[in-house]
Amino acid sequence: MRRHLLGLIAVLLPLCAGPVRAEPSITLRERLVMVSSASSTTLTRLLVRNFAERFAGVPAPQVDTISAARTIEAFCSGVGPQTPDIAIVTRRMPRAMIEVCAANGVRDIIEVQLGLGAVVIAGRRGDAMPGLTARQIWEALAAERPEDEDFGPNRQRSWSDISPTLPHTEIRVLIPSEVAGTRALFDDLVMEGGCRNVTRVRLIFDAAYRRSKCITTRTDGHAITLHGDEVVPALLAAPPGTLAVVSYDQLVASGGNLIALPLDGVSPNPASIGNLDYEHARTFFLYAKRQHARQQQGVGVVRGIHEFLVESTSEQAGGPGGYLTTAGLVPLGPAERAAQRRIAEQGRLMSR
Structure with missing residues (x-):
């Protein structure tokens, strides 16, 4: 972790290497x-x-993209x-990390909820497929499965190879590529969730x-990786029994197909x-340091924190039909x- 933070600091230092603004507008970055x-x-x-536009x-x-914990x-x-x-x-900051923040001087934290993300296993209307479990999805799509005392290539060809309660049809699942937000949620909530209690993995x-x-998914034709916006058209044209990993927003946009x-x-x-009864959903949280925000006197680490918070909680971003729904966001309720907009506009601090 120390090496990672040193690397992150090395990236950030050039951003604040320019001249400091003269009074009364002192902005450090x-x-x-x-x-x-x-x-x-x-x-x-x-x-x-959208903020830049x-x-x-x-x-x-x-933006530096790293693991959720880091x-x-x-x-x-x-x-x-x-x-x-x-x-x-996509996980709320735990109490232990709030205490770490405080110990490091990060005390004025703003927390807003942006909406919900959900990953869906979809099929075409009329195709018969009983309910699946995350464990069965992982067993069907993983590149390797436990084999004796080690791991071996996944040799399962039909769903009935996974469980006799599943149909005797070929495993064929369309998956969005790694650049799609839906794929990250699928990896976190379904694949990793599905193998969490596998003894050999634990x-x-x-x-x-x-x-x-x-x-890591198999590459033998049973798990087919496509660009995110290609998944739904490919599913509609696929052989019977094909499944796809889509966002809830894509499901709704299919018009019932x-x-x-x-x-x-x-x-x-x-x-x-x-x-959150549907376990494969998560709330997106945004955390901001009010201590970094440019004050009315023109002093602060950086300008734009307030504006970014307001943009992130706006109706055009996270409301029904907002641009964040293209990332699989499920809007919060109106109230x-x-x-969340009031928290952003007022810069209200997290109280827990």
């Missing part, structure tokens, strides 16, 4: 610096792009121009190696996603969206 978890990549990219002439924020650790590493201003993750000590065993399969016994819909 000209560009927002953000850290984002991998599962928030597409959403963060959309926010950054709205505030023409303002340098686009610098995202919060980097955010909590301290206060000053060499540390990030904003973090976007015995792997190294976290990175353990994760690779969970999320696709159906969502229950996963682990729960069907994805606005209610089950909104109250909750209004509450």
Whole structure:
């Protein structure tokens, strides 16, 4: 972790190497610096792009994409121009990390919820497929499965090879590529969630190696990787029995041509996603350091924190039909969206 933070500081230092503004406008850095978890990549990219378009002439924020745990650790590493201003993750900051933040001087934290992300296993209307579990999805798509005392290539060819309760049809699943936010959620919530309790995987000590065993998909034609916007058209043209990994927004946009399969016994819909009964959904959180914000006197680490918060919680971003829905975002309810906008506009500090 220390090596990673040193590397991040090496990236940030050139951003604050320019001349300091004369009084009364003292700004230590000209560009927002953000850290984002991998599962928030597409959403963060959309926010950054639209922020840059709205505030023409303002340098686009610098974004470093790392793991969810390291995202919060980097955010909590301290206060000053060499540390990030904003973090976007799909897990709420735990109490232990709030205490780490405080110990490092990061005490004035703004927390806003941007919306919900959900990954869906979809099929074509009329194709018969019983409800699946995340464990069965992993067993079907993983590049390697436990074999004796080691791992071996995945040789499962039909769903009935996974379980006799599943149909005797070929395993064929369309998956978005790694650049898509839906793929990151699928890796985190379904593939890694599905292999979490596999004994052979749990015995792997190294976290990175353990994760690779969970999320690496087979390349023998049973898991087909496509660009994110190609998945739905390809599914509609695919042989019967083909499944696809899509966002909930893509499912709704299909106009009823696709159906969502229950996963682990729960069907994805606005209610089950909104109250997180559907386990394969997460809330996107944005954290910002109010200590870094440019004050009314023109003093601060960086300008733009308030404006980025307001943009991120706007209706044009996270409301129904907002541009974040293209990243698979499920909007919060109207009252909750209004509450998050008030937090952003007032710069209200996290109270927990």
